[in-house]
Amino acid sequence: MLALLDGTLADPDAPLVRVDDLGLLRGDGVFETILVVDGKPRELDPHLDRLARSAAMMDLPEPDRAAFERAVSLVLDNWTGGREVALKLVFTRGVEGGDGTPTGFALGMDIPAKVxxxxxxxxxxxxxxxxxxxxxxxxxxxxxxxxxxxxxxxxxxxxxxxxxxxxxxxxxxxxxxxxxxxxxxxxxxxxxxxxxxxxxxxxxxxxxxxxxxxxxxxxxxxxxxxxxxxxxxxxxxxxxxxxxxxxxxxxxxxxxxxxxxxxxxxxxxxxxxxxxxx
Amino acid sequence: MLALLDGTLADPDAPLVRVDDLGLLRGDGVFETILVVDGKPRELDPHLDRLARSAAMMDLPEPDRAAFERAVSLVLDNWTGGREVALKLVFTRGVEGGDGTPTGFALGMDIPAKVxxxxxxxxxxxxxxxxxxxxxxxxxxxxxxxxxxxxxxxxxxxxxxxxxxxxxxxxxxxxxxxxxxxxxxxxxxxxxxxxxxxxxxxxxxxxxxxxxxxxxxxxxxxxxxxxxxxxxxxxxxxxxxxxxxxxxxxxxxxxxxxxxxxxxxxxxxxxxxxxxxx
The missing domain is CATH 3.20.10.10 (D-amino Acid Aminotransferase, subunit A, domain 2)
Incomplete structure (x- = not known):
């Protein structure tokens, strides 16, 4: 389950990111992985705080907290998998030579069996x-x-x-x-x-x-x-x-x-x- | 101008990469940037050698050299920009939890004016x-x-x-x-x-x-x-x-x-x- 910062859901199996996104070309972005149990994200505020802290360390724009919170809710409201979700928040510098608009999304995944x-x-x-x-x-x-x-x-x-x-x-x-x-x-x-x-x-x-x-x-x-x-x-x-x-x-x-x-x-x-x- | 390892051209302004590509989520891939002048790539073999060397250092599969050479030709055959091209080769570990198929492409870009x-x-x-x-x-x-x-x-x-x-x-x-x-x-x-x-x-x-x-x-x-x-x-x-x-x-x-x-x-x-x- 995948949600974008503009408040829309997207298909996680379909391409979403351009090849010239600096998150891909340069590893130039930040992320968080949040545990969700029974629909409730754990330590959401500390994770969002840390996302902002990492972004500041890398001179990225400040992540839009409300937009990330909305994306988290969207993923969880539409989650049809197991009781636990590994919810990844990703925030990149956007496309190379672009207007500086960051790329951001929330991606819900199952917890790996190994873990x-x-x-x-x-x-x-x-x-x-x-x-x-x-x-x-x-x-x-x-x-x-x-x-x-x-x-x-x-x-x-x-x-x-x-x-x-x-x-x-x-x-x-x-x-x-x-x-x-x-x-x-x-x-x-x-x-x-x-x-x-x-x-x-x-x-x-x-x-x-x-x-x-x-x-x-x-x-x-x-x-x-x-x-x-x-x-x-x-x-x-x-x-x-x-x-x-x-x-x-x-x-x-x-x-x-x-x-x-x-x-x-x-x-x-x-x-x-x-x-x-x- | 963008070409894929399967020998097809793609639109560089359209999304191509999934959000769970490990190249994006983990910076887990390798790249090369090749200078092309008047349609001729410079040091192509040393660049392809180094791509393979970087991939080996990261336990990636060996990049398909012929497929990369074909992608390079495709980009250059269809290039409509300036005399010089910055040609980027990218090779990632593919999607998380996938079958291990790498993601790869060749992307031609103009040389930045600053450079x-x-x-x-x-x-x-x-x-x-x-x-x-x-x-x-x-x-x-x-x-x-x-x-x-x-x-x-x-x-x-x-x-x-x-x-x-x-x-x-x-x-x-x-x-x-x-x-x-x-x-x-x-x-x-x-x-x-x-x-x-x-x-x-x-x-x-x-x-x-x-x-x-x-x-x-x-x-x-x-x-x-x-x-x-x-x-x-x-x-x-x-x-x-x-x-x-x-x-x-x-x-x-x-x-x-x-x-x-x-x-x-x-x-x-x-x-x-x-x-x-x-």
Whole structure:
């Protein structure tokens, strides 16, 4: 199901985008992926806030929030698939040499079966060097570190490298071994009753699902920390999780081929916390 | 003018690409831009070689060379614009969750007036940190350094940063001040009768125009070197040039606000060398 910013529905299987759209030719645009459950989008406002933030980082026009909200409603009102929807919002710089009118749409898709399986079973991840160091994001904003741009080829290449290594996910690290994020997820480490995630100032995306979980956890008396995590810390943690809108809270049971402590029960607790927000 | 890999022409102003094409959603594809003069594409084979190399770096299927050659001919046979064409070849991973059929096309466009002006007048450039160090490209191939992918948002952001600084182009550098490349060009430094360009092992694109110029220069008795260049070296050179298919050989007259030695005559010599190849 596909809706455009002008308030119309379109056929997702029909061509919609021109070949000279800069979103295609240059990966020059931004996106968000929102989880919808039983017709209700989760964290819609934080997602729209982040879309606007990414757009600002890339000197794009400000996305028309009301038009995106209308497109979201249109997709959901006409959705005929399963209980859950992965709802993608896309906003590009428009066609090359055009009048600057951005291209934008909301696209509803089914949740991939693989992701559903990983929510229940957890997954194996590998660490991969992202080639960035602390300080770079602030020093060199043109590197767009922490912007959710359409230029995700590296994120996809990292996932293929994980598969070559017999895993299905990636934990990006700095060259000096500090934990960053997954290619499409945020990392959360748990020790006792403390949740920790790395700071977005390292050049990573501020997570909407991580924020929702931290909100719920704080309310229930857990401690939450946003601070650097060394890769070695992950092996001694009570649990390591990759979280995102579509994957929710997914357990990492194996890292770089080594089993992590069993976090099955902890996972259930975190899922309950997260679901209590909705 | 637009031609598809199935050997048909299409309307470039009409939608052609689905919203769930991974080239759009993930910048997950590769491209080349070829200069065509008087109906003849320049360096077509090196461009097709590099398209295949970029595709291999991204685990894409091998582009169908004959189909791309046919699309190139179709565009040029039907071109009704100026003497020169910027001919873009695009090859993406196809639609998300599809059968793996890539999307591919050849798109002919006019050369931007700005580029034509810069060929004659030269340009001002600024150095910007690309945030990579020597060795990273080989150590972390998933970072796709040196692949000509559709994920060019950073390259475009760097050009906007240059404009904010009153310049129109960028010389990317490592954090330690070694010269890399432009966002869409190769850097060549000239001292006496020696042309120097940085090695692609630094994680930069091997240049087709640079290779053509080096070929011609070697034939005419110039020395050519592929070796690291320190930013400071650029100020003492006889000439600094950004070269690419569409811009040909373009003189950098100002770097980070400082005037470089006048290289007008040297520029003419290099242009003659380059044009002697065709």
């Amino acid at each position: 559903i399986g990983q929510r229940a079973d957890g997954l194996a991840a590998v660490t991969l060097d992202r080639g960035i160091e602390p300080g770079l994001a602030e020093r060199a904003p043109w590197l767009l570190l922490g912007a959710k741009s359409l230029s995700y080829a590296v994120n996809m290449a990292a996932l293929r490298e994980a598969e070559r290594r017999g895993a299905s996910e990636v934990v990006f690290t700095t060259s000096s071994g500090s934990v960053l994020e997954g290619p499409t997820s945020t990392l959360i480490m748990v020790r006792g009753r403390t949740l920790t995630t790395p700071p977005s100032t390292l050049g990573i995306l501020p997570g909407t699902t991580q924020a929702a979980l931290f909100r719920a956890a704080t309310r229930e008396g857990w401690a939450v920390r946003v601070e650097p995590i060394a890769v070695d810390d992950l092996y001694e943690a009570d649990g390591v999780f990759l979280v995102s809108s579509v994957r929710k809270i997914t357990r990492v049971h194996t890292l770089d081929g080594k089993s992590l402590p069993d976090s099955t029960e902890l996972h259930e607790e975190l899922v309950d916390l997260y679901e209590s927000e909705y | 034509i002006g810069q060929r004659a007048d030269g340009l001002a450039a600024v150095t910007l940190d690309r945030g990579i160090e020597p060795g990273l490209a080989e150590r972390a191939p998933w970072l796709l350094l040196g692949a000509k992918s559709l994920s060019y948002a950073v390259n475009m952001a760097a050009l906007r940063e240059a404009e904010r600084r009153g310049a129109s182009e960028v010389v990317f550098t490592t954090s330690s001040g070694s010269v890399l490349e432009g966002p869409t060009s190769t850097l060549i430094m000239v001292r006496g009768r020696t042309l120097t360009t940085p090695p692609s092992t630094l994680g930069i694109l091997p240049g087709t125009t640079q290779a053509a110029l080096f070929r011609a220069a070697t034939r005419e008795g110039w020395a050519v070197r592929v070796e690291p260049i320190a930013v400071d070296d650029l100020y003492e050179a006889d000439g600094v040039f950004l070269v690419s298919s569409v811009r040909k050989i373009t003189r950098v007259h100002t770097l980070d606000g400082k005037s470089l030695p006048d290289s007008t005559e040297l520029h003419e010599e290099l242009v003659d060398l380059y044009e002697s190849e065709y």
